[in-house]
């Protein structure tokens with residue numbers, strides 16, 4: 533278990549897909565247009581949301597290596613991908629999916645990315661991607677990934693990196709304090725050393741440029757409204773809990789804030805997408 537349960541990932545998936553920066557997504561599609569096949573490595577794949585979002589924009593034959601440290605999420609990924617595909621066949625390392633004329637071979641790997649080798653050239657990787665992961669990682673880890681990828685100039689595409697922005701409406705006097713404490717919590721160790729948290733998008737773009745990549749980035753905020761009430765409620769609870777770990781003396785006040793914020797009618801959570809080739 534990683535603390536990212538499949539229910540939470542399912543709740544956020546439609547919003548994640550709708551929030552991706554469209555211009556950057558178009559750049560990714562154009563970059564690989566005309567190719568017959570592509571090997572994609574998805575880091576911290578969860579239940580496979582990134583594949584479901586991205587595969588329709590990529591070449592007709594795809595080989596995906598889905599890597600996650602949580603075996604339960606990988607099992608859920610296998611099931612969710614089978615449900616998503618038009619047709620599915622088991623293979624030695626995973627599944628072969630057929631979806632809208634594309635053939636997508638998927639291999640699932642359970643590994644701790646904090647210690648795993650990040651050179652994916654042995655897999656023939658033509659794209660390394662991650663969704664909602666880089667805010668969890670440390671600068672050292674990200675530098676290692678970019679340096680390994682830069683040797684063969686493997687394109688990198690990272691989406692939905694939290695940027696520290698969280699706005700709740702109607703406003704509440706405690707909002708700023710909770711968000712500040714939550715953002716401090718985001719900088720704590722999430723298994724990779726001190727996490728980049730809200731700095732991940734900017735740090736990633738800097739590292740890419742230092743390693744000779746041409747990088748483009750764009751905002752991909754969640755713009756949540758009443759239709760997203762279930763996601764807003766989980767988010768409010770998560771913010772209150774994380775903030776309470778930073779300021780234990782305010783835990784009760786933050787919990788009350790969370791209970792009230794579950795009824796917020798508009799919530800903006802800032803994210804950043806980055807593509808580099």
Ligand SMILES: C[S@@+](CC[C@H](N)C(=O)[O-])C[C@H]1O[C@@H](n2cnc3c(N)ncnc32)[C@H](O)[C@@H]1O
Nearest residue numbers: 534576577578581600601602644645646663664
């Ligand atoms: C916020 S979730 C995002 C999941 C998925 N990419 C998505 O967009 O739905 C972060 C994912 O990273 C995985 N993860 C976190 N730390 C990890 C580590 N050290 N090694 C491998 N996977 C890790 C978690 O298990 C989880 O699936």
